[in-house]
Amino acid sequence: MRLIATGLLVVMAVSFLAARELATLFPHPAWGFVIAFTEAAMVGGLADWFAVTALFRHPLGLPIPHTAIIPENKDRIADTMAVFLRTNFLTPAVVARRIHGFNLALAAGHMLIEQRRGIQSRLREGAANLFADLLESLDQEQFGGVVKSGLRKQLAKLNLAPLLGQLLQTAIADKRHLPVLEGLIRWAALTIEANEDLLRQIIHQRANTLLRWTGLDDKVASAVLDGLYKLLAETLVVPDHPIRAKIEEGLETLAHALLHDPEMQERVTRLKDEVLANPAMAAWIDGMWERTRAGLLKAARNPQGLMSGGLGVSLEQLGKTLAEDAPLQFMVNRFARRTLVGAVSRYGDEIVRIVSETVKRWDAHTVTDRIEGAVGRDLQFIRINGTLVGGLVGVLIHCVDVLL
Template sequence: MKAVALGALLAMAVLFAIAFPLQADIPAMAYVRAAAEGGMVGALADWFAVTALFRHPMGIPIPHTAIIPRRKDEIGRNLGEFVETEFLRADVVRDKLESTPIAARVGEWLDDPDNARRVAAEAAAAAAGVLRALSDDDVRDVIESLAREHLIEPDWGPPLGERLERVVDSDSHRPAVDLAIDTVSAWLHANRASFAGLVSRRLPSWVPRVALRLVDDTVYNEAVAFVDKVRADPDHQARHAIDGYLSRLAENLQSDPATIGRLEDAKSSLFDSPRIRSLAADAWGTAKAGLLAALADEDSDLRHRATETLGGIGARLRTDDALQRRVDSWVTDAVVFVVERHRHDIASVITETVERWDAEDTTRKIELMVGRDLQYIRLNGTVIGALAGLLIHTIAHAVLG
């Protein structure tokens, strides 16, 4: 297009060179000469105007030329301010969002199983990336700190005593007691041989073998009979003894310093620092490995549930008018809030980006963006100049002769 515009200028110059010497012999050539003269003036004037926007014409630092590279930063600031004041106004953003059925479109898109799988896959990839980026040592430190703060450092006695007291008062411990008695009874019936010699081996050697066997059988039978009686009788004395023990334990855990101290000592020995860190490391390692495997496997239950959940959300958003209105309202309010609070920061992206650009690169970018239209300006200038020259010559000839 630059070559075309230059060609038009050269064509006017050739016409002028031909018409100028012939106008004395051929009067009509005066009109051609005037048109060519005006065309050259228009072409040169518009070439200067177009060039002056982007650089110094012919490299000569004429004042008020090379406007874009010289005022690049100012143009960036003005553009940023224009976007901030005209496009990022709360009323403009709200009007646009309120006229757009955001929730319905999102719901329609998510309701497609392929799209739901895509979103689930992208979310899984993002989550896996976050998991891999996390420092294992930092996560272990956090888990250890949380465990120590919320699990180890608080006293266990009073809370456990209070809960145990509630359990006993509501008789909620009865199923556990029944289970324990059933377990003991089943073990006794299945392990008669364990009682062989349990008592008899402690008796003198001169006691007859029959008496020794009778003693062991008696002990076993009495134990079985006792457990069976406790099992069959909900009001058995042994059950009351268990209830009394649990009640006293609940009270001691809340108010007896000795009992509380023993529990705290046991807790401290169970959860010493190396063990806590080991538990934190094991917990994090297991959780991380399991999550990464589930996120990477397209057929994992986690991925299927995520896809189904997204599809369900899409179906609801597509069909539930009330939900659509709520979601549209939430999105609109959230975006307007962000725009009102941070519109200057958002618009500053334009200003700062333009400021970082090199002046020559900026000039080249804008010139290429405008592109062919710049050369059409030169062509139009050539044509308009030619017509103006012809009109001026015609009027002057008609008026002045």
């Protein structure tokens, strides 16, 4: 388009010169109209060329005031764009109005069903590949460090003691602690059985000389072991055994202390901080991040494989429920609207700041190229229109001059 606009301007200039020569050689009133058209077209074309060029650079490289407007004012343009986006798009009222009639739950349900059945659009496939490319392009050390640092901060802020207390209290109330308790009792019996020779040797060493000389130490050891086996067996099979009661009482006391005892909560917090500061914990977080990243990449590169197993069946069932259950759709849509509106209200300024800071980081050449690439074609039409309209105005002026 730039070549066409420039070519049209050159044609007008050549035509003007040719018309003047021909008017000298072959005088005729019509040449006045041709000269007026081409002359005014050159003026209009040159004026619009200057105006369009002045937006992006200095015309002919000359530092004329108020030229190269976009590169000279890119920071102000960036701030203006941010304010425009914030005012006209990222406001709670605009977002709420825009998504009011959108059934997000129904769309999500259909998407899950289609994914399970292998109906994957190019848009979703492209989005999955884009996510994978983005994840691979990010610096592993830097991005991973941000993720792992954020995880550690969230764990450090977590008040663990009340959470553990609530979990323990709920487990006791629902009798979910019984399998764990019975497992511990069985583990204790198996441990004693596996180390029976060692226990007999300890009792033999602690027995006095008389017991060893008479051989009663073996009987004492057998009696102790038999008593332990019997005690553990009774504890395992008798629901109201006193040891069980003592253990449950201890668990209830621990749960209450975790919920209400500041000293116990402080001890749990110190223990949590020590665990987080341990190098082994750091290695575990590193490994967890690498496994998570690898899993995300695998899922993004092969979304259909992810949907083919039990997870796919579960997601398909979830999709059917979302697509068919109107009350559930209402609840999900209401939650989504409130979440989006809340996010815009809280983070709208941060979102537009990304736009502003990104544009400010671009150099003047990058800003010029990107904006000119977006609207340059239309600007060249302005040059073409200016050339033609200028010529028509020149003819009109010449007509008025001839008539008067």
